[in-house]
Amino acid sequence: MMKQKSEPVINVENITKYYTNTEEKNDNEQKVLILDDINLTVYSGEFVVIRGESGSGKTTLLSILGLIDNKYQGKYSLSDLTIKSDEKIVSWSIQEEVRAKKIGFIFQEARLFKYLNVKDNIFLPMRVHNVKDKARISLYKEFVEKMFTSNVNETSKTENCKQLLKRYPTTLSGGEEQRASILRSLAHDPIFILADEPTANLDKKRKKEIFELFKELSYSGKTIIVVSHDEVFLDAPVVYELQDGKLNVIKAPNTEEIEKKISNKHTYFDQKNLPDPVLSKKKIWSGLKPRSNLFLHFRLVRNDLVRNILFTVLIVGALLVASFQYTVLESLRSGTDLLLDEVIRKGSRLTRISIRPKNSFENDRFPDQDILSSIENVIHFVKRREGIYRINDWRGRVRKETTYGLKQNDPELDQLIFTAGKKFSSSAALEIIISERHIRRLFKIKEDIISDKIRNNIIGKFIDLSIARPSSGTTMNTAPDKIKFDIFKLQLTVVGIVARAEAGRNFYLPITTQLLMEKWRLENKFKIPYDLNKKEWTVIPRQLHQLSQFSYEEKAHIYVNDIQNVITVVKKLSSLGYSPEAKIFDYKWVLDTKKLAGWFLNGIVFIVAIIGVLIIFGNILTSVKMRKNEIILFKLIGMRDGDVSLMYILSSVLAAFIGTVSGFIAGSLVISMITVYIENNYPGTQFCNIFADPWQFYIQIACSGILLALLASVYPAYRAGRINPVEGFK
Numbered sequence: 001m002m003k004q005k006s007e008p009v010i011n012v013e014n015i016t017k018y019y020t021n022t023e024e025k026n027d028n029e030q031k032v033l034i035l036d037d038i039n040l041t042v043y044s045g046e047f048v049v050i051r052g053e054s055g056s057g058k059t060t061l062l063s064i065l066g067l068i069d070n071k072y073q074g075k076y077s078l079s080d081l082t083i084k085s086d087e088k089i090v091s092w093s094i095q096e097e098v099r100a101k102k103i104g105f106i107f108q109e110a111r112l113f114k115y116l117n118v119k120d121n122i123f124l125p126m127r128v129h130n131v132k133d134k135a136r137i138s139l140y141k142e143f144v145e146k147m148f149t150s151n152v153n154e155t156s157k158t159e160n161c162k163q164l165l166k167r168y169p170t171t172l173s174g175g176e177e178q179r180a181s182i183l184r185s186l187a188h189d190p191i192f193i194l195a196d197e198p199t200a201n202l203d204k205k206r207k208k209e210i211f212e213l214f215k216e217l218s219y220s221g222k223t224i225i226v227v228s229h230d231e232v233f234l235d236a237p238v239v240y241e242l243q244d245g246k247l248n249v250i251k252a253p254n255t256e257e258i259e260k261k262i263s264n265k266h267t268y269f270d271q272k273n274l275p276d277p278v279l280s281k282k283k284i285w286s287g288l289k290p291r292s293n294l295f296l297h298f299r300l301v302r303n304d305l306v307r308n309i310l311f312t313v314l315i316v317g318a319l320l321v322a323s324f325q326y327t328v329l330e331s332l333r334s335g336t337d338l339l340l341d342e343v344i345r346k347g348s349r350l351t352r353i354s355i356r357p358k359n360s361f362e363n364d365r366f367p368d369q370d371i372l373s374s375i376e377n378v379i380h381f382v383k384r385r386e387g388i389y390r391i392n393d394w395r396g397r398v399r400k401e402t403t404y405g406l407k408q409n410d411p412e413l414d415q416l417i418f419t420a421g422k423k424f425s426s427s428a429a430l431e432i433i434i435s436e437r438h439i440r441r442l443f444k445i446k447e448d449i450i451s452d453k454i455r456n457n458i459i460g461k462f463i464d465l466s467i468a469r470p471s472s473g474t475t476m477n478t479a480p481d482k483i484k485f486d487i488f489k490l491q492l493t494v495v496g497i498v499a500r501a502e503a504g505r506n507f508y509l510p511i512t513t514q515l516l517m518e519k520w521r522l523e524n525k526f527k528i529p530y531d532l533n534k535k536e537w538t539v540i541p542r543q544l545h546q547l548s549q550f551s552y553e554e555k556a557h558i559y560v561n562d563i564q565n566v567i568t569v570v571k572k573l574s575s576l577g578y579s580p581e582a583k584i585f586d587y588k589w590v591l592d593t594k595k596l597a598g599w600f601l602n603g604i605v606f607i608v609a610i611i612g613v614l615i616i617f618g619n620i621l622t623s624v625k626m627r628k629n630e631i632i633l634f635k636l637i638g639m640r641d642g643d644v645s646l647m648y649i650l651s652s653v654l655a656a657f658i659g660t661v662s663g664f665i666a667g668s669l670v671i672s673m674i675t676v677y678i679e680n681n682y683p684g685t686q687f688c689n690i691f692a693d694p695w696q697f698y699i700q701i702a703c704s705g706i707l708l709a710l711l712a713s714v715y716p717a718y719r720a721g722r723i724n725p726v727e728g729f730k
Helices: 058-065 092-102 118-128 134-149 161-166 174-186 204-219 231-235 255-263 294-307 309-347 369-373 411-415 436-442 452-458 511-522 541-547 563-575 583-626 628-636 641-681 686-690 694-721
Strands: 008-022 029-043 047-051 073-078 081-084 103-106 192-196 223-227 238-243 246-251 352-355 378-384 386-392 398-406 418-421 431-435 462-470 485-498 505-510 555-560
Touching: 008 058, 008 223, 029 058, 029 223, 029 246, 047 058, 047 204, 047 231, 058 192, 058 223, 081 092, 092 103, 092 628, 103 174, 118 134, 118 161, 118 174, 134 161, 134 174, 174 192, 174 204, 204 223, 204 231, 294 309, 294 641, 309 583, 309 641, 309 686, 309 694, 352 563, 369 378, 378 411, 386 511, 398 411, 398 511, 418 452, 431 436, 431 462, 436 452, 436 485, 436 505, 452 485, 462 511, 485 511, 505 511, 511 541, 555 563, 563 583, 583 628, 583 641, 583 694, 628 641, 641 686, 641 694
Parallel strands: 047 223, 047 238, 103 192, 192 223, 398 505, 431 485
Antiparallel strands: 008 029, 008 073, 073 081, 238 246, 352 555, 378 555, 386 398, 386 462, 418 485, 431 505, 462 485
C-alpha cells in the first residue's frame, strides 16, 4: 500500500463562544464565555483526546467541530472547505450535508434504536446513504465480525457473532452497546469520528476495551476526536485539556509517527467510494429532498406504527370514525338523491316542461326538434295531442272525457301507478287505461269498498267510445240546432287501472289509436280501418303507423334528468323563443330542501374531516416533541430534513389509509345490515334503495383520507425535519 500523506482534517482558529442568559427580573442579557480563542489542528489518522471537567465546554467544542452549532466567532475549516470565517459562512444545508457524509458520532450513551436489532442499528447509516457497493459492504461485515469476536469482548468468545447481531439493544452489555454504536458511526465511511464521553457509564475493563478500539481505528486510517475527563484516555497519542475556556496541549501530535502507523496498517474503507457532497452551488432544496430510498422509509414507518401504538391508534381511530361517517352519510345522500329523483321522474311531473309550437299553422309544428332533444340534461322529447271523446257509463249515459295518447315506451307511463292490470300491449292496440275515480262511474259496483278482486274483474271488460264530427256540408259556423254529426263507435278493452291520472285526464289510449280517431274527426274523407265485428284493426301495424302520420302536435313535453336542472333547461327554451311551463315553480321548496339537506350532510362531513385533521396535526406535534432525541439521532447518522419529514408524512398517510379503509369497511357493513333489515321488513318498497352502493365512493373516500393526512402532517413533519441537532447533542 502506498504511504498516505498526513494532512489537516480540522483546522480551528480563534474560536470564541458565548452563552447568553437572560435574568427573569430585569431582562438584562448576560454573556457567559465558554470557549476563549480556541485553536486546534487535527491531522488525518490522529487519535485526539480533549479532557476537561464537566461544564468546561467539551461538548460545546464537539458540537462546533461536528457542524451542529454554528453560532460562534472564529474560523473553522474542514479538509479544504472553509465552513466559517469572519467574512462568510457556508449555508446550513451544505453544513448538514457535510456532517452527514463526513462525520461519525459516538455518544456518552450508545443511543441505539431500541426497536431495531444490533445488525439493523449498525447498518442503518449504510441504508440511509443508499450504499450499494457490495465489496464495501462485504468488507464492513468482516470488520463488524472482527470487532465482536476480538479478545476485547469476552462475551463474544462464547456467543456466535451472527446471534449477537440479531439481539436487541436492551439485551446487550454496556460494552457491546458502545461497540455497536462505534460500528454504526463507521458505517458510512466518515472522514473522522467525534466521541462524547464514550466511556462514562462503563467499568474499568470496558473503558480499556473502548480505548484500545479507538487506537486500532486510528491505525486503520480513521481520525478520532474524543472529549472526556476519563483517565483511561491519558495514554492517547494526542491529548488536550480544556480549562476556563482555553485549550492547553498536554501531549502534542507527532505527525511522522501517525504517517508511519498508517502506512503499515490496513485501511478498512476506501474513501474514494464516498462521493464528495460539498458543492459551492448547493441549493437549500438538498436538505428538503430525501436522501434515503422509500423502502427504508417504509421499514422504519412500519416499525414506528407498531412501536408508537398510541400515536397509531389515535390517527387510525380518527380516520376510522371520519371514514365511517363519510361512507354512511355519502351513501345516504347519494341514495336519497337517486331515490327522490327516480320517484320524481316516475311519480310526478316536476321534471317535465311543456311547450307549445311557435306556429300552429305549419305542417311541422316543431321544426327544431333535434335542437330541443339535444339540450343538455334533456332525456326525452315527446310530442302530444289530447282528445275529447264520448264514453258510455253503465247507465247508458254519455260522458265527455279527455284522453291522452301515449307511446308504448312513453316516459309518462312510468309515472302511472297501477292498482290493477298493466301497460298497453302496443302503440296501436284497441286498449284503454282508466283511473280509480272512474270505476264507479263506468261500471256498476254494488260493494261499498272497491277490492282488488273487483279491480281484477274489470280488467278485460269493454268500454264503449264514440267520436263525433260535423257531417259533410256542415261546419261549426252553422247554427247549433242545425249541425249534423257523423258518429263512429268502437269498443276498447280495459287493460289497466291507475291510482290517479293527471289533472282532468282520466283515460289513456295508445298513441296510434288516438291519432287515427283524431284524423277521422279532422278529415271528412278519412275512414278508420276498424272491423266492428272483430273489434280490431283491419290493416297491419306498419300501415297504421303511416296513417297516423299528420301534423297532430298541440304541445310537446320535455323531460329533464334531474329536478336540479329544470330551471336551466327552462332558461334555454326561453332563449329559443318558447314559453315553457313547469310545475317546478310551484314546488321551489323541493329544490331548496334538497340543497339544504346537501349542505347539512356536507357540513357534517366537513366538521368530521376538520376534527380528523386536528387530531392528526396534534398527534404529530406531540410525537415530534416526545421523540426529539430520536429525530436528532436520525439526522446525525445522515438523514436530511426531507427524510425525517417524509417518515412522519408516510406514518400519517399509512395510519390514515388503515383508518380510512377500516372505516369504509365498517360503514359498508352497517349499510349492508340496514339494507337487509329494510328488505326483510319492508319488502317490495323502494325504501331499501335509500343507501347507494358505497363501493362507488371507495376511491374517493380513500383519496380523501390520504389527502387529509397529507394536509394535517405537512407542517408538523416540516417542523420535525427542521429540528436543530444542537438541541439534543448532550
